[in-house]
Amino acid sequence: EAGVAQSPRYKIIEKRQSVAFWCNPISGHATLYWYQQILGQGPKLLIQFQNNGVVDDSQLPKDRFSAERLKGVDSTLKIQPAKLEDSAVYLCASSSDRYEQYFGPGTRLTVT
């Protein structure tokens, strides 16, 4: 079974630029999550999708972050414009039930 795929793995941008991350969940997983992991902290949920609907986006900074999951499969997370404090690893996870989430390798974003 293929795992959760994410791209790119690394990205370096200047502040005020835009960036997008892509995630392809495990086939058949209805729930998809985006997390932000700042260095030295645990992952923080940004947004949760159930199929192509948003379940929870309470911690998503909506003035600059957006996410979509068209057709209920893969997903894109965008930051526009980026700030220095957005430097983090962005993790995508998927699940078929509430008991285990499967994580991708993450995208390490550096904003200079």
Place this chain on the structure above:
Amino acid sequence: AQSVTQLDSQVPVFEEAPVELRCNYSSSVSVYLFWYVQYPNQGLQLLLKYLSGSTLVKGINGFEAEFNKSQTSFHLRKPSVHISDTAEYFCAVSPNFGNEKLTFGTGTRLTIIP
């Protein structure tokens, strides 16, 4: 709302020695409890989980954890560690009903000393 405290940010342990990584949580509702491991440059992988039943939970790679409701703790243990156990370990909780949102602790970096 839930919160998780991992007091030890770094734990160095000699190879083949036992280890305990501490996790305490706070919640106004019943929870599920999880330990995830993150190897360098990789995503998180589930080590073990407590959903209900026996308070002693066994996971992969020889790890186990014990749920203590009165102390609101879910400490992770391994009787003999190996070099390959070097990683970051995260404790997490989610409510056992409704939205299964995971709340993570800040992590404990386990370093195995040869």
